[in-house]
Amino acid sequence: MSGSASADGSDVSDEQWIVNQATLHSKSDLHAAKSWLIVGRSLFSRNFDIQVLSFILRSDYAPEKVRGHNSPFR
Numbered sequence: 917m918s919g920s921a922s923a924d925g926s927d928v929s930d931e932q933w934i935v936n937q938a939t940l941h942s943k944s945d946l947h948a949a950k951s952w953l954i955v956g957r958s959l960f961s962r963n964f965d966i967q968v969l970s971f972i973l974r975s976d977y978a979p980e981k982v983r984g985h986n987s988p989f990r
Contacts, residue, residue, distance in 0.1 A: 934956040
């Protein structure tokens with residue numbers, strides 16, 4: 917796929933644009949960030965940046981799953 921032009925005129929790849937959107941929304945709207953990552957994983961399933969960001973968001977907002985704490989929802 918072709919790159920997208922950003923507001924400052926620099927070209928970024930489509931994959932990086934999705935990562936940027938997810939990162940931007942992760943600070944204010946977790947559901948929007950996860951939605952961008954679902955789209956990213958669907959379109960670019962082999963992109964390492966999208967996979968890592970997905971893992972980071974899951975581990976930041978669900979520490980009981982990553983750190984081994986007891987959870988009543990298992």
